[in-house]
Amino acid sequence: MTQLTIIRTSPDPERPQDHSHQHRHRSVADKIRAMGQARVGAMLLLAATVIAIVWANVSHETYESFWDTHLMFGFADLQLDFTLHALVNDALMAIFFFTVGLEVRREFAIGELTSWSRAVVPVVAAVAGLAVPAVLFFLIAMGSGNEHAWGVVISTDTAFVVGALALVGPRIPGRLRVFLLALAVVDDIGALSIIALIYTEDFNPFPLVVAAIGLVGVYFTRYLRGGRGPVYGTLAIIVWLSFLASGVHPTLAGVAIALLVPVYRPNRRDVEHALDLARTFRQSPNTEYARAAANSLRESISINERLQTAYAPYVAYVVLPLFALANAGVQLSPDILITAIQSPITWGVVVGLVVGKFIGVFGATAVMKVFRLGELGAGLTLDRVAGGAALCGIGFTISLFIIDIAIDDSSAQNEARVGVLAASVLAFLIATLIFRVSDRVHPSQEAARTLARPVDSKRDHVYGSDDAPFTIVEYGDFQCQFCLKASGSIQQVREEVGDRLRYVWRHAPLVSFHPNALAAAEASEAAARQGKFFEFERALFSDQENQLPSDILRRARELGLDMEKFEADLTSPEIAARVRDDMLDAEAMEITAVPTLFINGVRHVGPYDARSLIEALEASVRPGAVV
Incomplete structure (x- = not known):
């Protein structure tokens, strides 16, 4: 068996495990900032909705006349006539669907949906979350003449859900957020497919030939040496106009283009x-x-990710608020509300979104968990999933979008919009209640104290026998000098207790402190595929200051690795997912500093010199002892 480490750095036995000798996770602050941006987008969307409702009820005539304003575009005999409402729904929303398509493309190429074992639970939950609401709506609205509008209840508003999760979700939402985003991708695919197949009228196939040629051009634009931006822009306009002329909703042009934009890991x-x-x-x-x-x-950086970064602020802060302003203007007079309460369309929407989404998403996830199909991940308990499933009942954006194209009667549209607004509020309140109860049932302090994911010798990097009575699990960073000290201490423990110790390494790179730490973690996983994880670990610890890509490749050559396979594995989405899983586990246990050690499954608090670790190991196997 290979030696665990050859590096000896004398740890300071007098320094406790506190702020003074551990690097803190600034990445936590980065995640909070990202959640803050999602919160701002959701608040803008909510503000635009409130303004639209107030405007429509204070002066419905001006609201309607403003959005019915006609705009002419074109030259000579080529003219396009749009109302402001159609401009928002057909043109600006194409940008929104373009970003949705980019996210779909990314998730299937390098994201959560690359591995079926990781994706199966959110995929099944999403499919159930599409089917159950549609069935409930159809049953309730049957006989109203609008039962064909079941598409209104199938989709979840990702922007609102992410923003709501930031507002009322659990304190550590990482796993749940990843689960909901993966689910939302499949949800979006279903919604977009239904819009294309069910709600397309006056179909004319000939313009789609032009669109197909344009899409082929979009695909081959990636091979141009320069000037790709103008080419992409010109082809995008041609494809959008072709979709418009064909009768297929032009917003789907954005999706079609996005799916052809290349995405890859650096x-x-x-x-x-x-x-x-x-x-x-x-x-x-x-x-x-x-x-x-x-x-x-x-x-x-791939074009896909550059475009996502560039367009995301415009979609969140401009496109979606404008869409809400143009579509959420529901009249709420007493007579209208009484009519809505008695309307099967309103109740179909409310029950479909609030009840159907919850039953579909939560029920499918619970069944998958019972039969052990797929994996939810550490910290993602069923009560957390229940809160997320309730949030999925917020079907705001695409629900309002489909109302406009699936229902012709203005009164029925108003009833459906009342249902969407009521369902969104109810879903938010129910999710808030579930999360608050969940926080009381599963306090975060207890989750932070115990190891969330049991040691698995088939998955983890393990040094020692599975039968060993002592286990140390370390969450660490290859560039952290204190993790280097901990490795010296653990080696001394190993020399003293011998084969009674099993040591496990898991990744928690401090990417804000150490820009190369994530790349080093992924490189160690690539080395592990050739059976040399601990050898690569030693090489990384031996020279922590030099972990640039060239240094990583040099170390791989020195260890005699197959360089072609190693470099291919470095860009593998499975490698990135493996490191990300460890990082999400660390977040679920509120690990904000490294090294963080778990002694026989319980978090170690205190010095990590060899003597202290041996005492903690021995205490952990004494009856009634607290580590």
């Missing part, structure tokens, strides 16, 4: 080349080197 050689150009610019600053360095850095 290649280590491309990153290294960009760094070389940046160094050249630093040594000889001039416009040419600056442009070359900037272009190289930009090209190392």
